[in-house]
Amino acid sequence: MPGETVRSRKGRTTRNAILKAALDVFSRRGYRAGSLQSIADAVGVSQQGVLHYFGSKENLLVEVLKHRDEEERRDRSGDRDHDSLFARTIDLTRRNERQPDEVRFFSVLVGEALTDDYPATDYVRHRYAELAKISADVLRRGQATGHVRSDIDVDDVVALLVAAMDGLQIQWLLNPQRGMARPFELLAGLLEQYVTTDPGEDER
Amino acid sequence: MPGETVRSRKGRTTRNAILKAALDVFSRRGYRAGSLQSIADAVGVSQQGVLHYFGSKENLLVEVLKHRDEEERRDRSGDRDHDSLFARTIDLTRRNERQPDEVRFFSVLVGEALTDDYPATDYVRHRYAELAKISADVLRRGQATGHVRSDIDVDDVVALLVAAMDGLQIQWLLNPQRGMARPFELLAGLLEQYVTTDPGEDER
DNA sequence: GTCTATAGTTCGATAGAC
DNA sequence: GTCTATCGAACTATAGAC
Structure with a gap:
């Protein structure tokens, strides 16, 4: 199903872009003061678009941490x-x-x-x-x-x-x-x- | 003027109580997430009562830092x-x-x-x-x-x-x-x- | 998958009565 | 000096259209 594949590819890249933007915003402002809106702005989606992928701000933080853990493991290899x-x-x-x-x-x-x-x-x-x-x-x-x-x-x-x-x-x-x-x-x-x-x- | 003295004494103790409560709240929640309301509750005044003494939340932080600096200087003496x-x-x-x-x-x-x-x-x-x-x-x-x-x-x-x-x-x-x-x-x-x-x- | 609309909080700060 | 009332802004999250 080509349609499915394209949609899921797009979701992946958007999701990754959000993860990257979230790291940046949380780094510059902290988790508590870093808003979903500023993350959304950096990616070019709406604030609700961010929540669509991660459900809640807290879960977004969890996913950012998981993502960083994986990259660190790669660095240490x-x-x-x-x-x-x-x-x-x-x-x-x-x-x-x-x-x-x-x-x-x-x-x-x-x-x-x-x-x-x-x-x-x-x-x-x-x-x-x-x-x-x-x-x-x-x-x-x-x-x-x-x-x-x-x-x-x-x-x-x-x-x-x-x-x-x-x-x-x-x-x-x-x-x-x-x-x-x-x-x-x-x-x-x-x-x-x-x-x-x-x-x-x-x-x- | 005894009246003046009493009033000013009261202001002093309230002011000091606010400084102490602010250190406690900022310690447990951070400055950004620590609300004036929670400081006010700890002292037993209204949120506006806190602002009466310090003008703004930012200035309250400044005064807490000054107060800590003085106590540290005493400790180090x-x-x-x-x-x-x-x-x-x-x-x-x-x-x-x-x-x-x-x-x-x-x-x-x-x-x-x-x-x-x-x-x-x-x-x-x-x-x-x-x-x-x-x-x-x-x-x-x-x-x-x-x-x-x-x-x-x-x-x-x-x-x-x-x-x-x-x-x-x-x-x-x-x-x-x-x-x-x-x-x-x-x-x-x-x-x-x-x-x-x-x-x-x-x-x- | 992305949007608009909006609910529901919480917050800092100002104005003004007493 | 302390209060009530209130404003305006920012934020997370939900509901639902497309």
Whole structure:
């Protein structure tokens, strides 16, 4: 049925255009202050046209998050297993510096997720938990193979690494002149040394 | 004129009650989503009563920020000059763990400040610039007295320190079980060592 | 699939009585 | 200093025509 195919193709592209516009609007205004009308205007449809595809504003946010998750998984697929956690995270920082809209989208989202009655707080919490688990597992594998000291608190290291990335993103978004890379590489270097070096003599 | 005094006293306490309620509402809902009505309800006045004292919602935010700045200055007044930057920041972290509402207020505010047309973006930018300047100056004084290595980038160290604090606050607010102190003390220890230790032999 | 019309809220702000 | 009344704007969502 050619008619069906054409209609569904058109729906697809419009749907994708809405997803892209929604990311942009939510990035520039946040979810709460970003209106369906402004998203619709960016795509060239009516506000009701947006709701036709996604049912509600909240569901639109959910779909934007799913879409971003998929694209992130694609970005990360180039990660090499033998790279250290810190080398991988530096790569991520460099990639992020090339997509400020996506970084701002998440930074703004996290801020809103700290407030009450926010539809994506559970998503954000889950996202942090998952990222911490993946990162901690990398370090634990290093401990198993003897590449990482076994007397360090892996969770503290991971929390610090993730925190630095979040905080540097904020500073970078507020003042893009200074990049994120150098302070982050400073931390990565210190942590790399910290997790691999033997403890001092007083510990043995 | 006793009448005048009584009236003005009443105004003062109501005004302060509004400031306190506004911090609470903005902390739990953000500035944009936090309504004057909910602030008024918390104080026990009408929405117009709030506007009587502050003129506009935006001005109310400005006054809340001024009020917080003063209280912070008071908190910091106990800082001892001979403490290192890192010791002072650890103290700040511990103080912050005792006032989650204030921490959330600023974390949410910073997230909103990343969006367009936000009335406090300049304030937030200025706040970061000032904090960075004060912190960098402490390290530079250390360089002048020989306590801090002179071949390190002070700005990178400060950016990293501030970033870690911001990021750990986010994680703590999302999941209060794990405190901020331990990962932050890990960083403070690494940085303390980094800024004071001599460079490796390859540098001399 | 896209539109118009519109319901139903909520919000910040102004005017003016007491 | 605090209130009631009210305006005007913005927003999400539903109903239904084409």
